[in-house]
Amino acid sequence: MPELPEVEVLRRSLEPHLVGDRIVRVEVRNPALREPVETARLRRGAAGRDVVALRRRSKYLLIDLAGGRTVAVHLGMSGRLTLAAGEAPLEPHEHVAFHLRSGRRLRLRDPRRFGLVLALETAAIEADPHFAHLGVEPLEAGFSGEVLARAAAGRRGPVKAFLMDARVVVGVGNIYASESLFRAGVHPVRSVARIAAARWDRIADSVVAVLRQAIAQGGTTLNDFADGEGRSGYFQVSLAAYDREGEPCLACGGPVRRLVQAGRSTYYCPRCQR
DNA sequence: CGTAGACCCTGCGCGC
DNA sequence: TGCGCGCAGGGTCTAC
Numbered sequence: 001m002p003e004l005p006e007v008e009v010l011r012r013s014l015e016p017h018l019v020g021d022r023i024v025r026v027e028v029r030n031p032a033l034r035e036p037v038e039t040a041r042l043r044r045g046a047a048g049r050d051v052v053a054l055r056r057r058s059k060y061l062l063i064d065l066a067g068g069r070t071v072a073v074h075l076g077m078s079g080r081l082t083l084a085a086g087e088a089p090l091e092p093h094e095h096v097a098f099h100l101r102s103g104r105r106l107r108l109r110d111p112r113r114f115g116l117v118l119a120l121e122t123a124a125i126e127a128d129p130h131f132a133h134l135g136v137e138p139l140e141a142g143f144s145g146e147v148l149a150r151a152a153a154g155r156r157g158p159v160k161a162f163l164m165d166a167r168v169v170v171g172v173g174n175i176y177a178s179e180s181l182f183r184a185g186v187h188p189v190r191s192v193a194r195i196a197a198a199r200w201d202r203i204a205d206s207v208v209a210v211l212r213q214a215i216a217q218g219g220t221t222l223n224d225f226a227d228g229e230g231r232s233g234y235f236q237v238s239l240a241a242y243d244r245e246g247e248p249c250l251a252c253g254g255p256v257r258r259l260v261q262a263g264r265s266t267y268y269c270p271r272c273q274r
Numbered sequence: 275c276g277t278a279g280a281c282c283c284t285g286c287g288c289g290c
Numbered sequence: 291t292g293c294g295c296g297c298a299g300g301g302t303c304t305a306c
Contacts, residue, residue, distance in 0.1 A: 075299090113282080114300050
């Protein structure tokens with residue numbers, strides 16, 4: 001489910017409902033996520049605290065709480081974080097729930113359990129091992145083709161893996177790496193050593209455009225989010241390349257191809273991407 | 275140092 | 291209809 005746009009859409013939709021509310025109780029039904037949930041630490045860091053802000057870093061949703069604490073949630077591959085009425089029946093795989101003073105509960109459902117729930121000190125987030133290595137935010141000032149070119153200097157390997165390397169730029173996952181390279185007209189297998197400055201600019205611009213468009217489309221389909229059922233339009237985001245093997249390229253009409261890089265599917269147009 | 279592959283886990287869709 | 295297989299948007303670790 002979640003790459004940067006999905007987490008950002010989630011942040012924006014939850015923010016008005018959560019800020020000002022208070023976490024009164026933390027329920028950990030199954031701590032066996034990608035890293036074990038530290039239940040006692042999470043309770044200490046979250047229970048009885050007001051929500052003061054919702055932020056995002058990379059694919060982490062950051063729930064800032066009073067007293068300088070933050071709960072960081074990573075959705076992994078299959079995680080969904082939704083607001084529900086307090087008495088709403090348990091969902092399958094509802095591993096963690098934050099019960100709120102308003103009577104609702106913020107619940108994490110994650111069948112594959114690749115997600116994370118971390119209790120952090122707000123001031124120490126950037127020093128935490130989950131965050132310390134992270135690169136630039138693609139939707140913030142400071143991201144540019146020049147930054148990519150500099151990070152690529154002296155490196156080799158396919159540009160698709162490079163774009164998905166969170167040490168370089170965060171938030172670009174398997175879907176939007178394909179989408180960005182399609183938009184930029186750059187072949188996913190091309191070595192980063194063979195990309196000139198102008199192409200890096202084009203790649204950076206495409207990453208920004210693709211992420212922004214996905215956020216805009218996600219936002220328009222989330223009107224029913226507040227009802228707490230967690231339905232959303234993530235799948236309605238229009239994709240030009242991803243999962244379109246054999247279908248016509250939207251630019252030239254030729255068939256979109258699929259290949260496997262580092263065990264992940266890549267979709268591209270061999271005629272439009274060089 | 276960089277990269278490819280295995281692995282973590284469950285669910286779903288497809289072909290037979 | 292049932293079943294086995296491959297594949298799935300995340301990241302990390304190990305072996306080369």
